[in-house]
Amino acid sequence: MKSIRGIALMTLVAATSLAVSGCTGFKSQSEVEALNEAQAVGSPFTQALASEYRDIANREQNVMFDYPDALHFARKGLAASSGEIVLPEPVSDWNLKPEHVEELSAARAKLVGALDRGAREANPGVAAVAQARFDCWIEQQEENWQKEDISGCKSQFFEALNTLGGDLAPPPEDVMPPVTAIAPPVAPMAPEDAKYLVFFDFDSSKVDNGGSSVLDSVAAEIKKQNISAIEVTGYTDTSGSKQYNKRLSAKRANSVRDGLIARGVPASLLKVDSKGEDNLMVPTDDEVREPANRRTEITFEK
Numbered sequence: 572m573k574s575i576r577g578i579a580l581m582t583l584v585a586a587t588s589l590a591v592s593g594c595t596g597f598k599s600q601s602e603v604e605a606l607n608e609a610q611a612v613g614s615p616f617t618q619a620l621a622s623e624y625r626d627i628a629n630r631e632q633n634v635m636f637d638y639p640d641a642l643h644f645a646r647k648g649l650a651a652s653s654g655e656i657v658l659p660e661p662v663s664d665w666n667l668k669p670e671h672v673e674e675l676s677a678a679r680a681k682l683v684g685a686l687d688r689g690a691r692e693a694n695p696g697v698a699a700v701a702q703a704r705f706d707c708w709i710e711q712q713e714e715n716w717q718k719e720d721i722s723g724c725k726s727q728f729f730e731a732l733n734t735l736g737g738d739l740a741p742p743p744e745d746v747m748p749p750v751t752a753i754a755p756p757v758a759p760m761a762p763e764d765a766k767y768l769v770f771f772d773f774d775s776s777k778v779d780n781g782g783s784s785v786l787d788s789v790a791a792e793i794k795k796q797n798i799s800a801i802e803v804t805g806y807t808d809t810s811g812s813k814q815y816n817k818r819l820s821a822k823r824a825n826s827v828r829d830g831l832i833a834r835g836v837p838a839s840l841l842k843v844d845s846k847g848e849d850n851l852m853v854p855t856d857d858e859v860r861e862p863a864n865r866r867t868e869i870t871f872e873k
Contacts, residue, residue: 602645603628606652613654616695620657623703624648631710640710646858647706656691659683660706664773664860665713675709678728685735694735701731765792767869769827773810773860776822778830786827789869790834798840800872803827805845808864809857813848820867821845827867 606625611618624647632641651657662676682705690698707724711717767789769782778786793801805824807816824843832838853863 600632602642602649603632606645606648609649609652611652613651614691614695616691616698617651617654617656619696619699620702621648621652623699624651624657624706627703627707642858644706644710646856650856657702659702660709661860661862662709663862665709667709667713668715671712671715675705675712678705678708678732682728682732685732688736690735697731697734701728701735704728704731765869765871769823769867769869770862771823771865771867773862773865774819776819776826778826782827783830785869786830786834790831790836793836793840793871796871797873798871800842801831801836801840802842802844802870802872803831803867804843804870805867806850806852806864807847808859808861809848809851809855810860811858817845817847820847823865823867827869831869 606621606628609621611621624644628641628645628648631637631644635641647657659679659682662672662679667675682701685701686698690701704724704727708721708728711721711724715721767785769778769785771777771782772779789801803824805820805822805827807820807823809816811819821843824845828838828841828843831841848864851861851864852866853861855861855864
């Protein structure tokens with residue numbers, strides 16, 4: 572959750588919950604109620620996972636008054652109740668301290684490894700608990716003030732993971748070769764074939780180190796080519812309103828534009844556009860955080 576928490580909020584919540592939550596509170600309430608009434612279908616795993624997310628969503632809404640996270644987990648629960656395979660939370664979607672990012676990334680990798688090796692089918696109930704406790708842990712760790720809740724979710728996650736054998740390493744054939752093993756192209760890329768992607772953190776328009784490397788490559792390629800125009804188009808995922816995402820995608824496109832100009836690319840060559848939630852790279856439902864959709868695309872014209 573990105574909103575500010577504190578003792579005053581918890582003390583006054585009974586009197587001010589409508590003012591604090593606004594439309595988000597009503598929206599989360601309807602989604603949680605829908606999950607409470609849903610009849611789960613699908614595999615034993617998806618049905619068990621729907622039940623776990625139902626518990627999380629109700630607690631976030633009715634005990635913690637955390638309406639955005641209640642809405643988020645209610646939607647994950649509804650997806651699971653319809654039989655969809657819902658993945659554990661991506662670590663990059665949460666505002667975490669570096670040491671927590673490292674710990675949670677390693678834990679998620681073990682969990683996904685166990686799930687991919689058949690834990691959903693072999694032990695669906697424990698697999699659902701492991702995923703739900705991981706999501707509980709990452710949500711509580713972002714807030715980073717309820718130490719007992721963090722400890723409880725974390726310990727229950729590792730207990731379930733150990734039952735699944737999640738401490739075992741994935742088989743060697745599942746390991747992707749490092750990107751550095753791929754030889755770079757020798758000849759300059761044809762302008763009509765070139766497309767570069769700069770990805771962004773959740774709700775951010777800042778170009779990170781990975782994006783900076785992409786811009787370095789784009790600037791170097793432009794020097795080798797006879798380019799008449801460069802199109803820079805910003806996109807977002809579906810989390811948030813369409814109007815907000817339209818503005819955010821414009822900010823992302825302009826950040827990339829500024830980065831290219833700083834690297835010596837003539838401003839006269841750059842055409843900037845923003846598409847917001849349109850043209851998703853990975854199709855998702857509304858209000859879904861999807862890292863692949865948070866991007867700016869760079870293409871060339873002859």
